[in-house]
Amino acid sequence: MRIGLPRALIFYYYYPLWKSFFENLGMDVVVSDVTSKELIEKGIKVTVPEICVPIKIFNGHVINLLSKNVDYVFIPRFVSIDRGEWFCPKFIGLPDLVKYTIEEAKERILTIDIKGKREDTCNWRNYRPLCNILHVSEKQLKKALKNASEYWHQFRQYSMEGFTIEEAMQICDNKLTRNQILSQRSSEITIGLLGYVYNIYDPFVSMDIIPKMRSMGVNIITFEMLKEEEMSRQLPRKSKNIYWTFSKKIHQSARVFMKERNVDGLIHVTAFGCGPDSIVGKMIELDSDVYQKPFMTIRVDEHTGESHLITRVEAFVDxxxxxxxxxxxxxxx
Amino acid sequence: MNIYIGIDVGSVSTNAVAINEDGDVVFEQYIRTNGQPIESVKESLKTLEKALEGKPYKVKGAGTTGSGRQLAGIMIGADIIKNEITAHAAATVHFHPDVRTIFEIGGQDSKIIIIKDKMVVDFSMNTVCAAGTGSFLDHQAERLGIPIQEFGDLALTAKKNVRIAGRCTVFAESDMIAKQQYGFSKAEIIKGLCDALVRNYINNLGRGKSLHPPFVFQGGVAANKGIKAAFEREIGHEVIVPKYYNVMGAIGAALLAKEHVEKYGMKTSFRGFDVAEYNFTPTTIDCNGCANSCEVIKVDLNGKTVAMWGDKCGRWANSLMG
Incomplete structure (x- = not known):
């Protein structure tokens, strides 16, 4: 059976997990193409105009997968991966959103609810509904999840060693070694690049900001390169906790970058219209005053021009x- | 005399300067780009060459800035190609070393630059909205039938205040019509427009920043006395308009070129004034190598391709190397 994974949204964080999981169950994993102009335009066409660009891109990837003759498109419903924390409503409603946006996808959406307190999502109860659909036993499912979890933790380990998600994936797939990657790096300054994985790592949204900044001699650190303990001790639970998991991580990592990693500056890449970011971005801005670190927000949507982005990043680095x-x-x- | 050339190719104007070893301006020119960056750069170079005629001089460095910096840089063989923020700040600090806040308003973009100890510490630029830029004024001046050159002086003659919604050029226009129907004079409407532009600018770009004097106001719009007065009213402090307010970006590019060649002790890559006679042809190719359909810009010099950019993958840009 061919299972399609849209290369969008939380994919960038969980791809190794899902790849390993489905392959362990004997499925063929098909990933949609890298976001391109054509792909995003297809997404924009079918999606309501007001929504943020990452969702439009997601729909573009679903359409792309349908053209690849997949049996299913895997669209998990991310509800919660930690106590008292949630995902943005668009994630919680994602399978329904796609179902009513893309007619042809309706019958081919493979979805499960991700709930619980495990960041690796691998509580087998989350995945049990797949047994009937994919014709696998609970035993097979548990075994596949165990392997997938291990594989994913290995991937996370590479991230925490300071490799970007793309690099970590390449190391996981044995395409490049750590030394090969490290030997190409040289940097004069370090910038904390803040933003959700689907904004930072989507080449269309971020306009390849990481390679661009590296070519200017900038060392980049991102939130997923930090250890959980390092982040959580920054902001002890208060009466008002930020209850969006990844928004909280961004906020905490900004603190770590400013207080402990002594970065030279911070850039926040955010999608126009993002609700959680409107709060988190402001909180980081206030923190940046306290710690006296240069801070810049780059807000992108489907109309953003590349020259504007380059001018800003160049000026910031200069x-x-x-x-x-x-x-x-x-x-x- | 050793000189350094700076060229700022903006959406509305193309500015060229030459500075000497001491950083003094020996030549300056501000002309409208009129959508023809190549022609305007050539024209600037011709005028500069003529101005220098008969004097012994040597070009030691050249720099470009502005939205057309890449193209202009390739044309003249610039030693550095710099963004506008860095260039403007370099020039302002040169003339006013104690500056803390720079207001820069150009044709289609505007920026605020915060300086501390001669260093840029923060900045912001307008994003998609042109309501706080020169184009907004140009457009309204045309609507009112008043030449833009007289705009500022007229604003100063206003006797009453009128508040015009300046959040957006489209709404400002309908608001202006309404206020005209209420019987406000042209001068008052213009003053209202100046206030609206400044309010918009400060709200959009200055939001969340603490602005300290000395304030320096530059860019093409700084010629407008009405806007200067509106700035002073809005922030309650004197605003300095530097002598070379409309070519500051070009001066910055020249200063940065000088700094660059001195730092690395290199010989300039300036192609010389003959560039004005060269045949540059920029063309755009719609690459169909992949689904990105990049618009690739290709520049030919006398029939030979000298630069390509705009491709995401580097297929074209790298094709020229090696």
Missing amino acids: MIKRKKYSEKRGEIA
């Missing part, structure tokens, strides 16, 4: 580099 050099030369200037 600003930090010039300041650093003058300090190095001992000039108060």
Whole structure:
């Protein structure tokens, strides 16, 4: 059976898990193409105009998968992966959203509810509904989940060593070694790049911001490179907790970057119209004043021009580099 | 005399300057781009060459900035190609070393730059909205039938205040019509427009930033006395308009070029004034190598391709190397 995984939204965080899981069950895993202009335009066409661009992109990927003759498109409903925390409503309603947007997808959506307190989502009860549909036994399912979880933790480990998600995936697939990647790196300054995985790693949304900044001599760190303990000790539970899991991670990691990793600056990449980000972005901005770190927000939608993004990023990097050099030369200037 | 050339190719104007070793401006020119960046750069170079005629000089460096910086940089063989923020800040700090806040309003974009100890520490740029830029004024001046050059002075003659909704050029226009029907004079309406532009600018770009004096106001719109006055009213402090307010980006590009060649002790890559006679042809190719359908910009010099950019994958950009 061919299972399609849309290369969008939370895919960037869980791909190794799902790949390993479905392959362990003897399925063929088909991933949609890398986001392109054509793909996103197809998504925009079918989606309501007001929604954020990541959802439009997601629909584009579903359409792309349907053209690849998959039996199912896997669209889990992410409800919660930690106590008292939730996902953005669009994630909670994602399978329904796709069902009523893309007529041809209706019969081919493979969905389960992700609930519980495990970040690896691998509580077998979450996945049990798949047994009947995919004709596998509970025993097979549990075994596949165990292997998938291990594989995913290995992938997370690579991230926490400082590799980007793309790099971590390549190491997992044995396409590149850690040393091969590290030997190509050189940097003068470090910037904390904040944003959800589907904004940072989608080449269309972020306009390849990571390779662009690296070519300017910038070392990048992102939230998924931090360990859970490192993040959670930043913001002890308060009466008002940020109850969106990944928004909370972004906020906490911003603190770690400023307080402990001594980054030279922070850039927040956010999609126009993102509700949680309107709160989290402001909170980071306030923190950046306290810790005296340069902070810039890049807001993107489907109309964003690349030249604007480049000008801003270039100016931001220039600003930090010039300041650093003058300090190095001992000039108060 | 050793000189450094700076060229700022913007959406509305193309500015060229030459500075000497001391950073003094020896030549400056502000012309309208009129959608023809190549022609305007050539024209600037011709005028500069003529202005230098008879004087012994040597071009030691060249830099470009502005939205057309890439194209202009390739044309003239610039030593550096810099973004507008860095260029503007470099020029302002050169003339006003104690500056803390720079207001820059150009034809289609506007920026605010915060400086501390001569260094840029923060900035913001307008995103998709042009309501706080020169184009907004140009458009309204045309509607009122008043040449843009007289706009500022007229605003200063207003006797009464009128509040115009300046959040958006489209709504500002309907609001202006309403206020005209209420019987406000042209001068008052124009003053209202200046206030609206500044309010918009400060709200959009200055939001969340603490603005400290000295304030320096530059860019093409700084010629407008009405806007300067509106800024002073809005922030309650004197605003300095520098002598070379409309070519500051170009000066910055020249200063940065000078800094660059001095730092690395290199010889300039400036192609020389003959560039004005060269045949540059930029063309756009719709690449159909993949689903991204990138618009690739290709520049030919005398029939030979010298630069390509705009492709996501580097297929074209890299094809010229090696």
